[in-house]
Amino acid sequence: MKVLLRNPRRELELTGKRSVNALLASLELARESHLVIRNGTLVPGDAELAADDVVEIRPVISGGC
Amino acid sequence: MVAVGSKCRVCKAPAIIDLPRHNAHFCADHFLELCRRQVVKAIEKFDMLSKDDRVLVAVSGGKDSLAVWDILLELGYQADGLYIGLGIGEYSETSGEFARAFAHERNLRLIEISLRDEYGYDVPTAAKATKRVPCSACGISKRHLFDKAALDGGYTVLVTGHNLDDEAAVLFGNTLRWDVEYLSRQLPVLPARDGFPKKVKPLIRLTEREMAAWCIVRGIDYLVDECPMALGNKHLAYKAALNAIEQESPGSKAAFYLNFLDNMAPLLAGRSAAATHGLQSCGSCGAPTTGDLCAFCRVAEKASAHDPVPVELVLGKGRGRR
Numbered sequence: 001m002k003v004l005l006r007n008p009r010r011e012l013e014l015t016g017k018r019s020v021n022a023l024l025a026s027l028e029l030a031r032e033s034h035l036v037i038r039n040g041t042l043v044p045g046d047a048e049l050a051a052d053d054v055v056e057i058r059p060v061i062s063g064g065c
Numbered sequence: 066m067v068a069v070g071s072k073c074r075v076c077k078a079p080a081i082i083d084l085p086r087h088n089a090h091f092c093a094d095h096f097l098e099l100c101r102r103q104v105v106k107a108i109e110k111f112d113m114l115s116k117d118d119r120v121l122v123a124v125s126g127g128k129d130s131l132a133v134w135d136i137l138l139e140l141g142y143q144a145d146g147l148y149i150g151l152g153i154g155e156y157s158e159t160s161g162e163f164a165r166a167f168a169h170e171r172n173l174r175l176i177e178i179s180l181r182d183e184y185g186y187d188v189p190t191a192a193k194a195t196k197r198v199p200c201s202a203c204g205i206s207k208r209h210l211f212d213k214a215a216l217d218g219g220y221t222v223l224v225t226g227h228n229l230d231d232e233a234a235v236l237f238g239n240t241l242r243w244d245v246e247y248l249s250r251q252l253p254v255l256p257a258r259d260g261f262p263k264k265v266k267p268l269i270r271l272t273e274r275e276m277a278a279w280c281i282v283r284g285i286d287y288l289v290d291e292c293p294m295a296l297g298n299k300h301l302a303y304k305a306a307l308n309a310i311e312q313e314s315p316g317s318k319a320a321f322y323l324n325f326l327d328n329m330a331p332l333l334a335g336r337s338a339a340a341t342h343g344l345q346s347c348g349s350c351g352a353p354t355t356g357d358l359c360a361f362c363r364v365a366e367k368a369s370a371h372d373p374v375p376v377e378l379v380l381g382k383g384r385g386r387r
Contacts, residue, residue, distance in 0.1 A: 006289050006290070007289070007290060007291050030305075030308050030309070030312060031085075031312065032085075032272075032274060032308040032311045032312055033273075033274065033304075033305075033308050034274075035082075035274060035277055035278055035281065037281060041081065042081040042082055042093075042278055042281055042282065043081065044071050044080045044081065044082055044083040044090050045083045046071045046083065047071060058277060058281075058289060059289070059291075060128070060273045060274045060276070060277035061230070061273060061291075061301065061304055061305075061308075062127055062128070062129070062273060062291060062292075062295075
């Protein structure tokens with residue numbers, strides 16, 4: 001699957017299917033500070049991502065200054 | 066494809082988000098309903114707003130400020146926006162575009178103030194000229210201009226998009242230092258007084274993950290990129306620490322901050338020196354201040370006399386400290 005990451009913007013190509021939570025864990029990203037979007041729609045942590053999905057992992061933390 | 070069991074707690078439709086602190090999943094409609102309910106609860110509990118108020122929302126182009134503007138309009142409040150051009154290079158240019166687009170698409174009034182055009186400086190230059198970390202120079206500038214714009218425009222309440230994570234992180238920092246002065250002032254409502262407008266934070270019951278989700282579900286485009294000058298500040302480190310605790314014990318952030326408001330803030334009422342000492346008018350702009358010149362005028366005086374400093378030159382100066 002194609003995975004778009006932000007801050008900084010970059011793309012990863014991963015093989016095989018996995019859950020959203022497993023994807024975040026494999027990238028060492030905290031669930032509380034990220035959302036996962038598949039084809040423009042949010043998906044929860046236990047959603048299964050298919051091998052041909054295009055997903056964005058969006059960080060949600062801001063500086064709050 | 067959504068895994069079996071991942072259904073909305075309310076209607077059993079496929080869920081779009083899991084909220085561990087509520088031990089529940091929600092579909093889009095019921096997630097939005099939850100957010101609205103949390104905002105109404107905050108507004109009512111702390112007497113933040115009435116439908117007669119003229120509301121000014123401080124808008125940055127980020128998720129929180131656009132979300133709170135959107136929610137308040139949905140709830141029937143009269144709310145205009147205020148955008149301050151901080152001159153932080155491309156970041157500020159892009160953030161302004163998101164704020165303008167939101168207002169334009171909804172036919173809303175957005176007041177714009179440019180630090181560089183109207184006061185002769187920008188945040189990178191202020192940081193360099195005053196030897197302050199960028200977040201400090203930025204905060205002093207924004208707070209002053211928020212107050213001034215609200216009072217000049219006849220608005221009765223100024224709204225900011227501070228969310229539960231923001232407030233919990235500030236509380237965490239204040240508690241680590243046992244800073245009673247700041248702790249006693251960390252309230253979701255600051256009443257109007259001595260030349261200050263009433264200021265409220267309707268998002269204190271919602272996390273930034275929930276606010277980002279609100280924007281995605283509502284189709285609101287916002288600036289996802291982080292402010293380059295905030296990278297590495299202590300505030301972000303406190304958020305990361307609290308999120309590590311939240312991961313192990315969902316609901317901890319809400320309990321930490323909301324129980325502070327219920328149980329601790331009343332004990333600290335009246336302990337603020339700024340609240341109890343008399344204020345005088347700034348010799349330059351007339352704003353209330355404890356000294357002869359307010360913090361904004363001191364920053365503006367030094368920064369406007371300084372040659373403009375590109376943002377790249379001050380990046381990294383604030384990292385690791387704040």
